[in-house]
Amino acid sequence: MKDLLCDEFQNTVSELLIRHQSILDVLSKLQEASARINRAVTKAVTSCGCIKVNAEKRSVPNNISISELKGYIDSHLNGQLCPNCQEIVEAEIGRDLFYLAALCNHLDLNLYDIFIKEHKKLSTLRFFNFT
Numbered sequence: 017m018k019d020l021l022c023d024e025f026q027n028t029v030s031e032l033l034i035r036h037q038s039i040l041d042v043l044s045k046l047q048e049a050s051a052r053i054n055r056a057v058t059k060a061v062t063s064c065g066c067i068k069v070n071a072e073k074r075s076v077p078n079n080i081s082i083s084e085l086k087g088y089i090d091s092h093l094n095g096q097l098c099p100n101c102q103e104i105v106e107a108e109i110g111r112d113l114f115y116l117a118a119l120c121n122h123l124d125l126n127l128y129d130i131f132i133k134e135h136k137k138l139s140t141l142r143f144f145n146f147t
């Protein structure tokens with residue numbers, strides 16, 4: 017399948033990825049980018065305070081179905097990213113996408129095909145995908 021935006025993004029990544037051409041560099045930069053997303057969200061909680069984490073053990077009855085489970089769990093997240101934190105988190109997610117596209121380029125994989133396959137899998141398996 018083809019998606020012009022996704023393909024164009026992969027091509028741009030291919031053109032710009034000069035410094036970290038080794039697959040090892042791409043893998044480690046991808047992991048670093050994911051860690052930076054975690055850091056940006058953490059800083060939104062601990063430095064800015066625009067979002068808060070209020071986590072506790074979940075109390076879930078034993079006899080509920082998987083579809084009912086959603087009513088008993090939450091993200092433990094309160095609030096919303098302020099514009100500054102949103103900009104930072106988006107930038108870090110963008111960096112992650114850059115190295116994800118670079119990994120796809122190195123392995124001759126099409127990011128859009130992966131997106132479509134994953135979407136089909138999620139649509140078909142629904143709740144049972146994560147059990």
Ligand SMILES: [Zn+2]
Binds near residue numbers: 098099
């Ligand atoms: Zn904030």
